[in-house]
Amino acid sequence: MPEGDTVFLTGRRLDEALAGRTLLRAELRHPRLATVDLAGRDVLGVATAGKHILTRFAGGLTLHSHLRMDGSWHLYRPGERWRRPAHQARVVLAVPERVAVGFALHDLELVPTAEEARLVGHLGPDLLGAWTAEDEAEAVARLTADPDREIGLALLDQRVLAGVGNVYKSEVCFLLGVSPWTPVSGVDAARAVRLSRKLLLANATRPVRNTTGLMGRGQESWVYERAGRPCRRCGTRVRVAGQGAGVQERTSYWCPRCQPGPIA
Known part of the structure; x- marks a missing residue:
């Protein structure tokens, strides 16, 4: 399972690529989320909590993902060939000039941003978060x-x-x-x-x-x-x-x- 630093760096790169941009394409390839359409929403940012990744969208929605043992997020240019098989893709988020693809993601869930604590509130202090x-x-x-x-x-x-x-x-x-x-x-x-x-x-x-x-x-x-x-x-x-x-x-x-x- 990835260490917290790997997840932190993943979240940082996703944030740099997506934050402040509008989704041109948003596919959530999960039975519970297949009908959800996020296209047209702005990406507010990507944050991490321990080993959890929280992608936040305008309208008060957060996409929660966990890499577990085999999951990963990749960033591509439009039209660039993916480095993992397409059938492993669980999330595709495209903004102008970048495409973020989440492969083999686990615990994928879309929740109101105000309810993020339901997914990460049990965690101990985040060693890579704000620290006091x-x-x-x-x-x-x-x-x-x-x-x-x-x-x-x-x-x-x-x-x-x-x-x-x-x-x-x-x-x-x-x-x-x-x-x-x-x-x-x-x-x-x-x-x-x-x-x-x-x-x-x-x-x-x-x-x-x-x-x-x-x-x-x-x-x-x-x-x-x-x-x-x-x-x-x-x-x-x-x-x-x-x-x-x-x-x-x-x-x-x-x-x-x-x-x-x-x-x-």
Whole structure:
């Protein structure tokens, strides 16, 4: 599933292409929305909330979409060939000079803008949104509400923090110096929140994610997708294991020396 920075950058590019322009064509290829015609409406803007994308139109309507595992938004010039099959397109929004196509979008819904909270109101503080001391305090409070929960699972819970995905979960745990299975009570929760926001902000406007600050291909991450390779700090082999159960299971990467604590 895309990380919050990927969704943020997607929303930003859509906003730059569509905001302030009038829809020449608007196709919502979803059974519930197939008869809806938005052509002629102005696009007011595109915003993100965690991993949710909110496209707002004149007349008080918002199109909500979620990328999940395989969804994506592409921008094209009129007449340009699409990079994914047409049968995967769920939304086509055309304005003068640009065409936005949403492929394999999930949770597609058109709602009154005033009711957006019904779709995103459950989220924790958005790490890439407007941020205040109150937001940080709320995020810490949500993170520590269940002190026995594994930190790796807590960081992924969008009701706690909106935006962290599996990459940042593993990288934040490495930088905290704890295994992903460490209970929240054994972690500096405020530091975990600040690190999560710092890493997401650092990557919010660039297409190639980097959490190490190291230059060069293959040096972008500390432990993520580095199973069996030497830890960048101590040389110990990075390990990998599943964390969570059922549909919530995700892969965790960690260095057993740099990140002491419980393991799978």
